[in-house]
Amino acid sequence: xxxxxxxxxxxxxxxxxxxxxxxxxxxxxxxxxxxxxxxxxxxxxxxxxxxxxxxxxxxxxxxxxxxxxxxxxxxxxxxxxxxx
Numbered sequence: 001x002x003x004x005x006x007x008x009x010x011x012x013x014x015x016x017x018x019x020x021x022x023x024x025x026x027x028x029x030x031x032x033x034x035x036x037x038x039x040x041x042x043x044x045x046x047x048x049x050x051x052x053x054x055x056x057x058x059x060x061x062x063x064x065x066x067x068x069x070x071x072x073x074x075x076x077x078x079x080x081x082x083x084x
Contacts, residue, residue, distance in 0.1 A: 020049055021059065028065060 020043060027042055028034060036053045043049045043056075 016047075016049070020047055020051075021063075023047060024056070024059065025063065028060070 023043070023046060024039065027039060031038075036056050039056050040051060040053055043051055
């Protein structure tokens with residue numbers, strides 16, 4: 001892969017991220033009580049993007065949205081990872 005191909009792929013990746021963040025913000029604005037696993041499902045269904053719950057949580061936090069509900073599975077996975 002040459003430099004030009006890498007630059008094009010990088011640009012496309014940034015565009016996909018920007019679209020997903022806009023979608024994420026719109027989704028949370030329309031459904032303020034949406035759970036993280038529901039956000040994850042919508043990202044996969046609408047954009048074909050598979051992303052972890054922690055990535056969604058981190059992104060929402062970076063965007064200043066820190067009071068989102070967390071699904072029980074995510075809480076469990078966090079507790080298990082901290083106990084080991």
